[in-house]
Amino acid sequence: MYDVDAAPIVRRVREASALSQRELADRAGTTQAVVSRVESGVASPSFDMVRRLANAAGFELRLECVPHRVTDPVVDAYKPGVDQSLLIANLRKSPRERFSTLLSARRFILKVRRVGEEARNRVAEPTAKYGRQGDE
């Protein structure tokens, strides 16, 4: 058993192939009335029938398991703070361009960190060498 609305699937593949219901039915070895009932949602076709209709329209029917999309109110609370313009701009780039941008930003961050460490070390050195003020 499966619980999938076959109507839009069959209608979409038939229209994409520019076939009439009768043409699709002929190709799939069934009748126009069956295709009509499937597309109108009146009939609940078997998985095999949906596959036959999809194949007849020149498509493969694939089943795919995807994780449940759960919503988390805590995560949702963070969403208004996300700058979507940055994301939209990123989506216009290719993955290679995104990676290149990441590398540049990453190099800058690592450089800032290194400069910070060097500065901390310079401040710490005299303390280590001579002790803190007031130490005997």
Add this chain to the structure above:
Amino acid sequence: MNNDLDDILMRLHAAGVEFIIVGGVAANLHGSARVTVDLDLMYKRGDANITRLVGALAPLSPYLRGAPLGLPFRFDHPTVTAGLNFTLDTSSGPLDLLGEMTGVGRYEDVVLHTNTMDIIGNDSLVIELDWLIRAKRAAGRPKDLEVLAELEILRGLTDKNG
């Protein structure tokens, strides 16, 4: 080769290592605006792949990140075989090697849910956005909440744009 993330990836590709880009870099490749310093990779367990992995990365002198210097740590085949997940510093930057990730499993589980992306002239496997979200959610770290919000928005934008 330079001393950067692309250096690590190029070495792994050249050695024929089977790996998947996960974590922050994967998020970035899916469009995240966050900059990450670490490279998180899921690698396939198994003798042959571990041999290739060690051969590719040993020249980068991997060492346990945050551990005191001088520990008897060797990045070699027995060490990787005996362990699973490694948090490393390398001469090309921080690298997390993951044999398994909470919520998504091992390489064989995740490889079915990857996108192929050309980012350095080679086709790299990148964990799908849905599965990245799943992994972040399963990790349950407070620092990931903002990341999750961004990833979910990205998913919505991607769905909308097909």
